[in-house]
Amino acid sequence: MTKKKKQTRYEEIQALKDDKINVLLAGASGCGKSTLINAILGSSQAPEGAGIATTEIGIYQNEQLPFRMIDTVGYEYSFLKQYRIRRELARFSRSGIRTKDTAKLIHMIWFCIDGTSRRIDDRVLDSLADITKDWKNVPILVVLTKSYSQPDAQENQEMVSQHIWHYNEKHRHHPLQVKDIIPVVAKAYPVDTTTIVYPYGLDVLTAKTEALAGQSKETAAHSVKELDLKMKRTLCYSIVAASTAAATTIGAVPITTPDAAILYPLQSGMLWAIAKVYGLNKKNTSNEIIESIIRAGGTTIAGKTALNVLKSIPGINLAASVLNAAVAGSITLIAGKICMNTFEKVYTGQVDERSVDWDTEIAGLFQKYLPKVLKKVEKLMKENDGRITVQQIVDVLKSMTKLK
Numbered sequence: 164m165t166k167k168k169k170q171t172r173y174e175e176i177q178a179l180k181d182d183k184i185n186v187l188l189a190g191a192s193g194c195g196k197s198t199l200i201n202a203i204l205g206s207s208q209a210p211e212g213a214g215i216a217t218t219e220i221g222i223y224q225n226e227q228l229p230f231r232m233i234d235t236v237g238y239e240y241s242f243l244k245q246y247r248i249r250r251e252l253a254r255f256s257r258s259g260i261r262t263k264d265t266a267k268l269i270h271m272i273w274f275c276i277d278g279t280s281r282r283i284d285d286r287v288l289d290s291l292a293d294i295t296k297d298w299k300n301v302p303i304l305v306v307l308t309k310s311y312s313q314p315d316a317q318e319n320q321e322m323v324s325q326h327i328w329h330y331n332e333k334h335r336h337h338p339l340q341v342k343d344i345i346p347v348v349a350k351a352y353p354v355d356t357t358t359i360v361y362p363y364g365l366d367v368l369t370a371k372t373e374a375l376a377g378q379s380k381e382t383a384a385h386s387v388k389e390l391d392l393k394m395k396r397t398l399c400y401s402i403v404a405a406s407t408a409a410a411t412t413i414g415a416v417p418i419t420t421p422d423a424a425i426l427y428p429l430q431s432g433m434l435w436a437i438a439k440v441y442g443l444n445k446k447n448t449s450n451e452i453i454e455s456i457i458r459a460g461g462t463t464i465a466g467k468t469a470l471n472v473l474k475s476i477p478g479i480n481l482a483a484s485v486l487n488a489a490v491a492g493s494i495t496l497i498a499g500k501i502c503m504n505t506f507e508k509v510y511t512g513q514v515d516e517r518s519v520d521w522d523t524e525i526a527g528l529f530q531k532y533l534p535k536v537l538k539k540v541e542k543l544m545k546e547n548d549g550r551i552t553v554q555q556i557v558d559v560l561k562s563m564t565k566l567k
């Protein structure tokens with residue numbers, strides 16, 4: 164008999180496919196994350212209390228709530244556990260990106276700060292920035308837990324707000340997306356025998372969370388798309404760079420027929436590899452696009468133009484092998500760039516591939532890119548008086564894979 168493997172917590176989250184948004188709770192150990200969760204659920208699902216530290220990630224929800232809460236180990240609790248959790252969270256969100264399932268992402272963060280500690284330093288915000296690295300733009304609500312004294316709570320709100328403002332001034336490239344700072348008391352707090360502070364602020368917190376939920380979903384969906392395109396572009400850059408290097412080297416070998424045909428297998432391999440990255444390799448129109456690119460680049464016009472431009476650099480007499488290498492590399496680079504830009508547009512639905520005259524379109528794109536690439540190659544030739552190695556050409560061309 165085969166024993167059914169026990170699901171891990173993350174597999175459990177991954178199995179959840181509904182409209183709830185996922186709120187990650189983060190904050191120092193003992194600041195009151197689990198107490199907050201229980202208060203919101205109205206039950207004691209999450210282990211809380213003095214000496215009961217949360218030791219693993221827990222997922223908490225009920226039918227009424229439009230969000231589910233993911234409780235984590237307080238970050239001061241154990242560095243190694245914290246590290247493990249961050250890694251698991253990263254894995255979790257990556258799987259959401261791959262499958263384009265926004266339900267697998269972190270949509271919002273409640274960053275809890277103990278309202279009785281009355282101080283906050285950059286390390287606290289550094290840790291918040293660290294946690295949110297994988298979810299840039301995900302809205303953050305700062306929750307000031309244990310805000311027993313209302314005047315203190317107000318002061319704390321201002322203090323934290325100022326701190327975040329300064330922090331964001333210093334980290335403009337990656338500011339913390341704090342949307343609000345909300346003081347709460349999650350559980351009645353007896354100040355003395357006659358005075359009790361009753362819970363408050365939870366309604367504000369849940370209302371704010373619900374209000375941000377739509378935006379959070381959009382942000383998450385947006386980051387999924389962005390990250391997906393980023394991963395695809397990175398793959399394409401390496402395909403184009405490797406093919407450009409290979410074409411340059413092939414071009415440098417003296418052959419009797421300085422013919423584009425010799426580059427055909429290489430270029431066509433590159434273009435199909437790019438189509439595959441975008442999942443477009445089985446479409447008929449992709450074949451049309453690829454053939455157009457090969458026709459425009461691989462054949463005479465573009466190659467001859469390139470050859471003439473480089474031949475006519477005043478005062479410089481380039482060896483045939485250098486010339487051919489530069490031409491072969493430049494054309495391959497441009498073909499790759501045109502291909503990735505075009506397939507990205509088709510993939511994202513920016514163009515309807517059936518309604519485009521690809522031969523004209525691609526000839527136009529070659530005319531756009533060719534002068535830009537040749538200008539750099541020309542500059543390299545001039546700087547070195549024409550005495551350059553194939554590797555130098557390869558390096559210059561490779562540096563242009565991200566050319567706009």
Ligand SMILES: Nc1nc2c(ncn2[C@@H]2O[C@H](COP(=O)(O)OP(=O)(O)OP(=O)(O)O)[C@@H](O)[C@H]2O)c(=O)[nH]1
Nearest residue numbers: 192193194195196197198212213216217237349350
């Ligand atoms: N009375 C009262 N006690 C609170 C409140 N919030 C937190 N506490 C107390 O603070 C202590 C720590 O709370 P927890 O909720 O376990 O803290 P935590 O952030 O989950 O801690 P870790 O799991 O270690 O990360 C417990 O003794 C709670 O009872 C509150 O709003 N009111």
Ligand SMILES: [Mg+2]
Nearest residue numbers: 196197216217
């Ligand atoms: Mg806890």
